[in-house]
């Protein structure tokens with residue numbers, strides 16, 4: 150990376166709306182890579198993404214992205230990042246390809262480079278057939294994919310994706326995951342928010358959980374799972390269906406004590422022991438239901 154060892158640096162970052170404190174003094178150092186921000190509805194994920202992508206100003210504290218200050222170096226930073234917001238921003242009057250070409254030209258690509266990149270992206274997001282159609286006629290998922298394709302047209306160094314896969318079908322979601330993985334392998338950093346814990350688990354090197362205005366957890370998916378501890382014993386019927394889940398504290402002693410009790414009562418049932426899921430971690434940390 151060009152500027153600094155840190156992708157994102159926050160020092161005492163605060164933001165509120167009226168009397169409501171949304172971000173309550175965030176401190177953070179993130180290296181380049183793929184990072185996921187989780188949190189219940191209204192936690193401030195979009196607010197943080199908007200500050201980092203220069204759309205919103207913080208109230209106090211500092212935020213540096215790619216070594217650049219989000220307020221002072223706004224212009225320069227805008228040339229290096231892209232943002233796909235929570236709601237689709239493509240122009241419904243233009244066709245898919247026109248949207249891509251317009252953004253490509255806006256970001257300074259030559260006509261020829263923009264056309265080549267647009268064709269490639271339309272192909273990768275399975276939109277080639279619909280490329281000439283007005284976006285107003287696209288389905289919600291198609292719009293979403295085009296939105297993401299548009300944000301990728303200029304090869305940004307850092308991509309912000311605010312709930313990129315909400316509303317996408319399973320196939321499109323997987324396609325986007327592959328795209329993100331490929332971008333990351335090519336050295337692009339990604340900061341995404343999501344309500345899908347599985348998505349964070351699959352993609353992110355580091356997961357941050359925002360709740361009550363603070364970052365309440367920060368680590369790799371497996372670190373977060375370890376902190377919650379507590380493996381679960383799953384009891385299966387003869388057809389492989391899980392008929393009961395027995396929570397444990399995760400220690401050998403506790404698991405074997407519970408297994409011994411189960412074996413005494415029902416010696417023939419099948420069991421597996423599984424680690425906590427990121428969903429369970431999330432519920433424990435936020436005390437709210439995961440979407």
Ligand SMILES: Nc1ncnc2c1ncn2[C@@H]1O[C@H](COP(=O)(O)OP(=O)(O)OP(=O)(O)O)[C@@H](O)[C@H]1O
Nearest residue numbers: 166169171188189190191192193194195196197235
């Ligand atoms: N422009 C604004 N004016 C007033 N309040 C706002 C504004 N933007 C956000 N808020 C409030 O700030 C809080 C955080 O909102 P934000 O959109 O950042 O949450 P989020 O974590 O992205 O939620 P979701 O998961 O629903 O997308 C909410 O209570 C919201 O109502």
Ligand SMILES: [Mg+2]
Nearest residue numbers: 194195196235
């Ligand atoms: Mg949001």
